[in-house]
Amino acid sequence: MAIKRSFSRDFQTPVKPTIEPNQLATGTALGKIALRTLSYIKHAQSLVFGRITVGCVILVVSLPIPWLFKILIDHGVMALPVLQADLYPFFMQPILDRLVDREPIEVVGIVCLGLIAIFALFGYATNTELHARLAQGADVATQSENKANDGFSTASGLVGLLDFRIHVLISQRITHFARQEIFDKFVRMPVVNIVKQRAGDAVFRVMHDTPSIGVVCMSILVQPIFYLLGAFLGLWILWLVYGSAAPELVWLGASAFAVTLLSTLPFTRFIRRLSQSSRRSGSDVLNLTEEGIRNREVTQSLGAEEKEQEKFREASRFSFRRSLILMASLRVIEWLSEHVHLLFQSFGYWFIFSNIIKGKMTLGDAPVILRMYSMLYETAMQLGRIWVDQQDHLAAAERVFTVLNKIGEKPETSIKKRDLSVTHPPLVRYEDITFGYPGNQPILKKINLTIAAGETLALVGRNGAGKTTLAYLLPQFLKPQSGRILFNDSELEAFRQESVRRHVTFIFQEHQFIDGSVRENLLLGDPSATDDDLVQACRETAAWDFIQDLPGALDHQIFADGTGLSVGQQQRLSIARANLGKSKMLILDEPTASLDLPTELALKPWIQSDERTTLIISHRLTTIKMADRVAFLEDGRIVGCAPHKELAETSKDYAEFISSLTSSNDDP
Amino acid sequence: MSTTRLKGNIPAYDQGPHVGGHTKLDWRSLGIIFLSSWPHIRPVLRSLLIYAAGVLFVVAAFAASGFIGFEVLWDSVAQAKPLSELHAKILLLSTANFVELPVLTEDQRYEILWRFIVLTVLLATALTTLGTVLDIYKVSILQRINQSLRVTMVNHMNRLSLKRHFGAEGDSVYRVFQDSAMVTAVIETVVVMPIIAILRAFGFLALAFLFSPWFAVLFALGLTTIMLTLTVQNKKLREASFSTRRVSGQLLNKVQVSIQGLLLSKAFARESDATSEFQALSHSAFDHSLSLRTRVAAMKALTTVTLAIVLLSTDFFAATYVFSEQPVFGASLLVFFGLTSRFWSVAVYQARRGNAESIQVTLEELINYWCLAQDMAVGLGRTWELLARPPGVEEPKEPKKIPDRIRRLDLCNINYSHDKKLTLKGITLRIDNGKPCLLVGPSGAGKSTLLSLLLRLEDPEKGDIFLDGLSLRDVRLSDLRTTIGIVLQESTVLPLTLRQNIEYTASDSLSDAEMERILKIACLESVVDSLPKGLDTDLGSDGGLLSTGQRQQVAIARMIAADPKVILMDEPTASLDLRTEKQVLNNLLAWAKEKIVLIVSHQLDIVQSVKQIGVIEGGQIIAQGDHRELLESCEVYCVLYQGSDSDGD
Structure with missing residues (x-):
């Protein structure tokens, strides 16, 4: 039940947060999360203050409403004269004074107009609910839209609208801050921690988990103020008015409040468990749908469609059964508390009408007291529910904090660093570089390597030898533990990271695109390039032929996952994009793995060009042979660095390694 | 900016x-x-x-x-x-x-x-x-x-x-x-x-x-x-x-x-x-x-x-x-x-x-x-x-049964367009049981499209595909897709354990001996050994634990477990290192002796073991024959194959 999961485990276990059972930790851990969540209120301080003020105004204005109804019945419909001895709270006195000696019909008219005025401004005040919750389905998208924007007010009318708007603004602002924070964190994630497959998880956390923080802030910090204040005011006024005439009514109200509140507690744990299991099976269904869509290749290609559909049907049925059980249990619990309320109400009826028979009270007191009781009952129910409702939101908040706790690349603030500027192919030198991933043995041990200006160097070695790691050090995706990297004899550390990355172009093994046209994807390499530049860059990298043939050519639509292009085409587009930057330092990670031989060969002049310094990682013999020199990496050390032929003759290990690469048609 | x-x-x-x-x-x-x-x-x-x-x-x-x-x-x-x-x-x-x-x-x-x-x-x-x-x-x-x-x-x-x-x-x-x-x-x-x-x-x-x-x-x-x-x-x-x-x-x-x-x-x-x-x-x-x-x-x-x-x-x-x-x-x-x-x-x-x-x-x-x-x-x-929205392909009204043993697969004069562009033009190809066919051609020649037609993910606009004379349109889709197994270029690994992944489309769960045999064919034994819990390792969504090549091997194992009568492979081993690639392909061909096999590839390392090779370019089959014949008669093939000779070695 450990709630704090370590960074590495989190990223190695590719589980979507939706599948994650909402683990509930001990009270203290939850309390800590709640506290951290509440600290977000500082982003909307003045708004929260405004909301509390408006809320108090609403509470105060709503105080006379039940008494106005009493006047309507007693001095209006029943035509009783207004007397000093009537049971009214002090704040009604000024109004009553104005009604003395008036005709009943006048009283009715005045009170009705007064009520209309209050209603236009405040609605029924404290007895209404104004919110803009839009339809939500079982999906997280509509749910989180609602969480962030639905708003709430206990009043309606003009003031209610104002109150509602402030509520929406607060939750939006908090959500915005949380989103921005976690989004930044993801953007600054170190390269080695980026796992493409976890993108869905990250999006989920940014979009769907963050709104919960606002919800928690509002429901734990702001809403209870009004509930408690309302209950207190209600009981206080009951005491003021009926304390001497019929104290039993006040005690009844107070105990009704207490008993209702207590009666919600035994069920908290039960409801929480039910709602968790219901949610889990709900998200299971969603995951199945999503997987079903993602895996349609497998299912369609191997004829497992029916099996898949049956699985979905079952999961869906199961989830519905769960939610039905949850709903039924909630209704039964509600039924129970309705009966608690009924019991108190019955006693209330007995006391009220006994007093009316005795002549101590009038008919108008009945709706006043019953209304007060309902208000106390509702308030107690709401208060009892707050903590139960927060469990899921806190779990979501926790998922946000897990990410925020991680170490990211720090944005550089140091003014000492210079901007790197490279106009000629640089000479790059690794000096005594040692690097190991946290908690692991060093993967690179005292590496010394020089790449001459304008040279093309192939980095060769078995899987896991550390080739990519060595390459990552150049654009500062990783920082060496010891040793230094020199860029034209200046230390790389001295330059601003952003400027380094703008000058060192890295082509990743996994192709990355954005949803958009081929042109938009190319422009990422150089946003200021003209169409002519694009064509030129594509020609140089032998990509123009296929782009020309695409429907729409440069306007051809492709997608982030590469849909719209074949794997080989994706690779060629990545290369063309990198070429667009006209960078003088280029790093290619397996650039030719998916290319057919003619295409690979067509790239040869570009790869060999001495207009830039090129570091190329490859398994393809044809590509390796294009390089000026080959550096052979084994066990974290450079065991040889020479032109291919020479190295093959001098190094037995290398010769053995390349013989495993050599395929039949490569043999002379 | x-x-x-x-x-x-x-x-x-x-x-x-x-x-x-x-x-x-x-x-x-x-x-x-x-x-x-x-x-x-x-x-x-x-x-x-x-x-x-x-x-x-x-x-x-x-x-x-x-x-x-x-x-x-x-x-x-x-x-x-x-x-x-x-x-x-x-x-x-x-x-x-x-x-x-x-x-x-x-x-x-x-x-x-x-x-x-x-x-x-x-x-x-x-x-x-x-x-x-x-x-x-x-x-x-x-x-x-x-x-x-x-x-x-x-x-x-x-x-x-x-x-x-x-x-x-x-x-x-x-x-x-x-x-x-x-x-x-x-x-x-x-x-x-x-x-x-x-x-x-x-x-x-x-x-x-x-x-x-x-x-x-x-x-x-x-x-x-x-x-x-x-x-x-x-x-x-x-x-x-x-x-x-x-x-x-x-x-x-x-x-x-x-x-x-x-x-x-x-x-x-x-x-x-x-x-x-x-x-x-x-x-x-x-x-x-x-x-x-x-x-x-x-x-x-x-x-x-x-x-x-x-x-x-x-x-x-x-x-x-x-x-x-x-x-x-x-x-x-x-x-x-x-x-x-x-x-x-x-x-x-x-x-x-x-x-x-x-x-x-x-x-x-x-x-x-x-x-x-x-x-x-x-x-x-x-x-x-x-x-x-209607489904892309329709089920036949009176479905026919696929015979237990399929002798041949025929593609007859197939036309197909994508985005209003004719990508396949009059493709005709015959593949016999026990005589694996390799389809080669430059990227974008229409190889993958052809495969999707065979699976009826799409239907051709003109022409038809026959299994022993039985048109694919007359067969129930689910029957067709259990008959034909495919390994795709980019392989999906399901968020299940490795064992579940392999058994996913098999009719029954596999015995240990069968599993061992399959792992051997797909050269997965060492991969299994390297996983923390072996076969029962949860691969999580998208199989982040496996490399691209290993994912392809899993997909191959899955296909073997399903034991289809017809096997289609789209660059099945592109991401494997050459030694493994060759091993896997040879194992596969040996295993599929009694099956109809069509492999699409641009890597020509197995040409010698395949008797029938088709060359596809611009949506057309421009030549057919075995390795030797094609070397003599087909220029495109020579470029694809002999490109390495011009490597200045």
């Missing part, structure tokens, strides 16, 4: 085939929705009618108990007026002692009070219980509708072929979710619940009419005012809803793209751009949301206030009726609801108030449904479109 450019690439809600656009929710489209949902409602119609009857009964019973209460408590208990005959009977009291008197004594009033309270408790218990049961019943009915809808949607989605349905993965998945979630919400919010609320509203309004026709007129007036405002506001509401959806779609897309493209923004040092674009979109999304939600809230507030004014006006008029002791308009009918007074009194006044409050609550509920429906209407077009 790249902000403006990036804005254009968001295919959120206004591009692609998913455009729902502004669906106007007028009576006509309401009718369409009702008709479209009818097939899903029909199976539960009886239950729905029972539910509706139950709801009306509970509502009527509550109203009646309220009416009785006011008369008994307010007139008799509070003012010592004698009971009516009906009420005395209900309270099991004698007519002589409680009805035929001018005034009640104090003891009698206490007697009536406790009896009434006991009666109320019993009645309320019975009615809330019934109400609770009805609520649960309602949810179970709605669930049955939703289950039927959900299953239809998902089946439908599965049937839709890859090309037509999928452009962008993430976004479409999200939309399909939202849509399917919406459909279920639509039936509940636009069809079932409003109908029941309307029934209730009519019931309450009829009662109000019985108190005084003027009350019904007043409510009708209030309702008209609200409806007029709503009609005027509808368009703006829908526009706000549309733009909110668009912008939040953009925001989601931005987040998705940024996170999927993290490496890109690192490589090109664009982190701060991503952040500022995100900020701008986030602000804009929230602004749109706020204006939409304020609109909705404003309409609800307007409704509340208007109805409050109507309610207070009826208060005023009712008071004047009491003063002038007017007769109650529909007293003879109200008796059926337990109201016995023929003239206006304080009890009738209060009973009327209860009724008026119920009208108000029900109407507010209806207006809420209306706003929800307007918001949903924006997504509706797309939703129903998805349900109505």
Whole structure:
């Protein structure tokens, strides 16, 4: 039940947060999360203050409403004269004074107009609910839209609208801050921690988990103020008015409040468990749908469609059964508390009408007291529910904090660093570089390597030898533990990271695109390039032929996952994009793995060009042979660095390694 | 700097085939929705009618108990007026002692009070219980509708072929979710619940009419005012809803793209751009949301206030009726609801108030449904479109059985276009059992398309494909896809254990010996050894633990486990190192001696072991033969194969 999961485990276990059972930790851990969540209120301080003020105004204005109804019945419909001895709270006195000696019909008219005025401004005040919750389905998208924007007010009318708007603004602002924070964190994630497959998880956390923080802030910090204040005011006024005439009514109200509140507690744990299991099976269904869509290749290609559909049907049925059980249990619990309320109400009826028979009270007191009781009952129910409702939101908040706790690349603030500027192919030198991933043995041990200006160097070695790691050090995706990297004899550390990355172009093994046209994807390499530049860059990298043939050519639509292009085409587009930057330092990670031989060969002049310094990682013999020199990496050390032929003759290990690469048609 | 450019690439809600656009929710489209949902409602119609009857009964019973209460408590208990005959009977009291008197004594009033309270408790218990049961019943009915809808949607989605349905993965998945979630919400919010609320509203309004026709007129007036405002506001509401959806779609897309493209923004040092674009979109999304939600809230507030004014006006008029002791308009009918007074009194006044409050609550509920429906209407077009969209390929009406042993596979003169461009032109190819065929050609020659036709993910425009003379169009899709197994270029690993992944499409679970054999063919033994829990390692979603090449090996193992009669492979080993690639291919060919095998590749390392090679270029098969023949006769083949000779070695 450990709630704090370590960074590495989190990223190695590719589980979507939706599948994650909402683990509930001990009270203290939850309390800590709640506290951290509440600290977000500082982003909307003045708004929260405004909301509390408006809320108090609403509470105060709503105080006379039940008494106005009493006047309507007693001095209006029943035509009783207004007397000093009537049971009214002090704040009604000024109004009553104005009604003395008036005709009943006048009283009715005045009170009705007064009520209309209050209603236009405040609605029924404290007895209404104004919110803009839009339809939500079982999906997280509509749910989180609602969480962030639905708003709430206990009043309606003009003031209610104002109150509602402030509520929406607060939750939006908090959500915005949380989103921005976690989004930044993801953007600054170190390269080695980026796992493409976890993108869905990250999006989920940014979009769907963050709104919960606002919800928690509002429901734990702001809403209870009004509930408690309302209950207190209600009981206080009951005491003021009926304390001497019929104290039993006040005690009844107070105990009704207490008993209702207590009666919600035994069920908290039960409801929480039910709602968790219901949610889990709900998200299971969603995951199945999503997987079903993602895996349609497998299912369609191997004829497992029916099996898949049956699985979905079952999961869906199961989830519905769960939610039905949850709903039924909630209704039964509600039924129970309705009966608690009924019991108190019955006693209330007995006391009220006994007093009316005795002549101590009038008919108008009945709706006043019953209304007060309902208000106390509702308030107690709401208060009892707050903590139960927060469990899921806190779990979501926790998922946000897990990410925020991680170490990211720090944005550089140091003014000492210079901007790197490279106009000629640089000479790059690794000096005594040692690097190991946290908690692991060093993967690179005292590496010394020089790449001459304008040279093309192939980095060769078995899987896991550390080739990519060595390459990552150049654009500062990783920082060496010891040793230094020199860029034209200046230390790389001295330059601003952003400027380094703008000058060192890295082509990743996994192709990355954005949803958009081929042109938009190319422009990422150089946003200021003209169409002519694009064509030129594509020609140089032998990509123009296929782009020309695409429907729409440069306007051809492709997608982030590469849909719209074949794997080989994706690779060629990545290369063309990198070429667009006209960078003088280029790093290619397996650039030719998916290319057919003619295409690979067509790239040869570009790869060999001495207009830039090129570091190329490859398994393809044809590509390796294009390089000026080959550096052979084994066990974290450079065991040889020479032109291919020479190295093959001098190094037995290398010769053995390349013989495993050599395929039949490569043999002379 | 790249902000403006990036804005254009968001295919959120206004591009692609998913455009729902502004669906106007007028009576006509309401009718369409009702008709479209009818097939899903029909199976539960009886239950729905029972539910509706139950709801009306509970509502009527509550109203009646309220009416009785006011008369008994307010007139008799509070003012010592004698009971009516009906009420005395209900309270099991004698007519002589409680009805035929001018005034009640104090003891009698206490007697009536406790009896009434006991009666109320019993009645309320019975009615809330019934109400609770009805609520649960309602949810179970709605669930049955939703289950039927959900299953239809998902089946439908599965049937839709890859090309037509999928452009962008993430976004479409999200939309399909939202849509399917919406459909279920639509039936509940636009069809079932409003109908029941309307029934209730009519019931309450009829009662109000019985108190005084003027009350019904007043409510009708209030309702008209609200409806007029709503009609005027509808368009703006829908526009706000549309733009909110668009912008939040953009925001989601931005987040998705940024996170999927993290490496890109690192490589090109664009982190701060991503952040500022995100900020701008986030602000804009929230602004749109706020204006939409304020609109909705404003309409609800307007409704509340208007109805409050109507309610207070009826208060005023009712008071004047009491003063002038007017007769109650529909007293003879109200008796059926337990109201016995023929003239206006304080009890009738209060009973009327209860009724008026119920009208108000029900109407507010209806207006809420209306706003929800307007918001949903924006997504509706797309939703129903998805349900109505025909699958890419059709099942045969009279399916035929695939023979147990297939001797040959024939492609006859096949034409196929993609995006209005002819990608396959007159392809004719024959593959015999036991004679594996290798199809080679430059990237983009149409090799993968050809494979998708063989699986009937698409159908060719012209020509046909035959298994032993049996057209693929005459075979059930599920039969076809169990007969043909395919290994794709980019392999999917399911978020299951390695063992489950391999067994996924097998008919039974595999014995240890079989599993061992399969692992050996796919050269997976060392991979299994390297995994923390061997075969039972959970590969998680997308198999992040495995390399691309290893994923391909898993896909190959899965195909072997399924043991199909026809095997298609699309660059099955492109990501493997050469030694493994060769080993796997040779193992596979040995295993598939008795099968029909078609391999598509641009890596020509296995040419010697394959007797039949087809060369495809520009969507046409330009040459066929074995390795030696092709070297002599086909220039394209020579370039593909001999490219390495020009390597200057």
